[in-house]
Each structure stands twice: as C-alpha cells, then as structure tokens.
Amino acid sequence: MADYYQLAVEKRESIGNAANKTLRRNGKIPANYYYKKQDNINLILDSKDLYHALHSGHHVFEVKMNGDIQYVMIKEIQYHPVNESVLHVDLMRVRRDVKMTISVPIHLEGEAIGVSEGGVLSQILTSLDIECLPTDVPEFIPLNVSELEMNSSLSVADITISSNVSIITDEEQVVATIAPPKEEEEPEIEIEEGEEGEEGEEAVEGEEGAEAPAEGGEEKADDRGKAEENAE
Template sequence: MSSIHAIEAQNRTANGTGGARATRREGLVPGVVYGNKQENQYISIDPRSISKELYKPGFFSRLFALVVDGKTQHVLAKDIQLHPVTDAPMHIDFLRVAKDAKIHVNIPVHVINDDKAPGVKKGGIVNIVHHTLEVICPADSIPSEITVDLAGLEAGHAVHLTDIKLPKGVSAAHPDRDNTLVSIVAPGGGVKEEAEESAE
C-alpha cells in the first residue's frame, strides 16, 4: 500500500483569479481543497513541495496528509495546472476524503517477469493495453500498483482483468468489463482470437 506523505500549506484569504495571481507573485502555488461535505478551503503551497511528489508514480492515486496552518486533513490530488513552457505548477485542486471512505482511484499497472515469458523469449512484444486500472478501495489502503505477472505467457495471449488477484479490500470499479490489461504480440501478428476465423 502507498505510504501517506505530508504536504505543508497555508490558508489564503484572497481567492478567484486575482487572488491566484497574487499568490503566484509571492512565489507560491494557489490551490483549493473541497469535498467531504465541507466548504472550499483556499490554500497556498511552496512549489517545491508539489514538484517533489508530482513526478513520483501515481501522483493522483496517492493519499496525502495536507497540513494547513498546523491542522491535518487527508486529500487526493484531483487536478493540477502546469506552466505551458516551464511545467512549473500553477494551481492544484485537492479532494478532501475521510480515511475510512471507499474511493474510486486509477492505479498504475506494473508488469513483472516479462523477461521470463516464453512469448517474449520468442520475439514477442509486450503491449500494455491499460496503463492504469480503476478500482474501489479504502482511502487509507490505496495500492501503489496493480501487478501483472507475465511469467508463462505465450505470444499471442493476453492477461485480462479476471486473470489477476487484486489486493485485499480492493475491487475493480467495472467488474463487468473483462478488459485486456497486457498482451504479448506475436512477431508477425496480433493477440490470439478466441475463435478461428471461418475459412473463405
């Protein structure tokens, strides 16, 4: 499960476009915290605190402890605006969540043992069809990744949602869709079809 990292912030009284610009002029990133049946809270954050976490895997699927003027609340990052040239954070939205709440999050798919897959050894290419999987889980038990093991997989075959075991307490958000997560594409063709095409 993902560990909970703390992000320090301060309350800001000026909101709206003018308030956001004033915050950026001070060298800080404006943000808003909403949700959990509470009023919106407008904050400012040191951009280094955001950048430190932004480029780690699963930024939008990790629970953060947001400390605003000494008071802690648990949040998920929901949206971030970056500068079109420098990629510096310009604004960030956080969703406030209760630690025991069940939430929908997109978790990164992580492939292991691809070097042990017979299909790869024969020249097949690993094709990650879905880089994330939407799941439902407790807010304080968000998995850092969904592991897909390719050991034993032949070329032309695939791993579907029903083929993997999800962590305890985690369920697929759309169990009715048996999506292909990862496949091994054969050197000269695609994934094996469930039925042969009829002969002409």
C-alpha cells in the same frame, strides 16, 4: 496505521490572476480545498514540496488545516500549455474510514515467454479503477507476464489483488498482449501502361517490315519466269 506524505499548506488571502502570478514567481502554487457541501478553501502550496509529493508514490496526503490533521487526494492539476509547469491544484478531502474510488497504475512484471520467442509485448491498459479505504490504496497494481505466450493476452481477470481492495474496471478488459513482429512488405514494382504499349507497337512494326522483302522476292521470281518463256 499507514504512512502519508505530509503536504505543507497555508491559507491564501489574495485571489485573482495577478495574485496567482505573483505566487508562482515566488515558487508557490495556488490551490483549492474541497469537501462535500463545505465552502472551498483557498490554499498555497510550495512548488518543491508538491513536486516531491507527486513523485512519492502516495495517492493520499496529510495536511494540517486550522490545527487539525486532514487527509486529501489530488483531484486535478492544471499545467501550463507550453512549459508544463503546475498552475493550479485542486485537493479533495477523504475520510480514512470511508471507501473511495481511485485509479492506480498497472505495472507489468517478469520476462514474457512470447518476448523470448521474438514477439512484441504491448500494454493496452495502463491503470485500474479500484475501491478501497484511503489506508489501503496501493502505489501500483502488479501483473506478472512471465507465462504470456505468443498470440496470447492477459485481462483484468488475471490480476491478483489484496482482499481489502475491490476492482471496478471490467474484468474482461485486455491489459497486455504479445503478437509476432510485423513483417516488412516488399514494395511492388508497377509497370506503366504506356511502356507496355510502346513495346507492342515496335514488335508489330518489325513484323510488317520483315514481310515486305518476301513480297518483293515473289515479284522477281515471276519476272525471271517470263524471261525464260520469251527465250524459248
């Protein structure tokens, strides 16, 4: 028989925002209990007890209702948008002899070969949807990545799991990959069009200035020739 975390509950007589605020100030959390077509039951949880339950690694909890032991899982938790304190909890009853669908976290284990070669390990899928009896719900699903090489990946199909558990998630979904680290791109130096044009203009002006003395030299040579003819 599996062990379950015993979550203490008590019936909640007063409902409404004012009553719920009073409960929270006193370290209590308002909750609701659901089961198929039965009427919902308003409950009170102890905030410290709930904290320990959430960190126990269990997904199914044992509660005592009207003297009878029932088994529940947390369906939904409402958190405060600013301080993230728990505002409300929905509990859903489960039967130990009826299979249930639940999402369980995936834990990567081992040192990947690709990481030792300088690659970067990325976990793409963090949880797995499974179907099993409440007594067979694992705390997490392990996946060994030791043989994962550079530029390779592992999918849901590579996960080994107990025969009492069925995987619902598509087996082709990628769970983890290893890729080379991204190379830092060197910044490109852009040359403004205006700068290049100004240099070209200066060069043209320089060439024209160099030709001017040559023309003046030709005129002086002609004058000397005429003077020599007159002297003769």
